[in-house]
Amino acid sequence: EAQVTQNPRYLITVTGKKLTVTCSQNMNHEYMSWYRQDPGLGLRQIYYSMNVEVTDKGDVPEGYKVSRKEKRNFPLILESPSPNQTSLYFCASSLIPGAHGYTFGSGTRLTVV
C-alpha cells in the first residue's frame, strides 16, 4: 500500500530533551515536507526537501532540523523542544514537478511540558 508512515503517533516530552519524529514513504516521491498544525492557523510548512541532500526552510523553521540522506526518509529533529512546539505534525510527500497534491502521514501529536 502506498503510504507515508510517521512515528510516533503521540509523544509527550519535557523541555530541552532532544527528539526525532520519523517519516518514511514508499512511493519513490522526490518531494517531502513537514507541516505543523495549530488551531486557527491551518497547516504551516516547517521544512521541505526536493530530493536527497536537498532541503530548505519553510515558513516556520525555527527550532527544527531535518535531513534527507535517503529518498524515502525525512526525519524531523527537535534539538531542544520548547512548549511552543506543542502541536500536531504532519509529514507529506509528492511527485514533482506538477500539480500533484500531497500524500500525508497520519500525524504526530507532540506535547512539550
Add this chain to the structure above:
Amino acid sequence: AQKITQTQPGMFVQEKEAVTLDCTYDTSDPSYGLFWYKQPSSGEMIFLIYQGSYDQQNATEGRYSLNFQKARKSANLVISASQLGDSAMYFCAMRVISSGSARQLTFGSGTQLTVLP
C-alpha cells in the same frame, strides 16, 4: 507570496442538504493548483478534489465539486447531499508551479463543518 483565506471558521448543514465552503486565494503566478482536504476528528488528512488554474471545467469527484472562479480568485467546495460522516475540518490549499519546480502547498485556516441529523 501565496495566501489562502477561508472566512468561515464553522458551518452547520442539515443532513441531505448541499453546503458551500468558501475559499479565496492570492497569487501572482499564472500556473497553480487548488486542493481541498478533509480532516476528520481522527486527524488524518484526506485529499478530496483538485483544480488546475488552466482547467476549463470545474472539477467534480462524486458528491464534491469545486466552483472555480478564476477572475474572482475563488475556489469554493460544494458538497451535495451532506452525510453525517462529512462532519470534519476542511482545508483549502494552493500549490504554485513556477520555474519548473513545484512549490509548497499553502493552506487556509480551515472550516469546521458539522452535519446535523
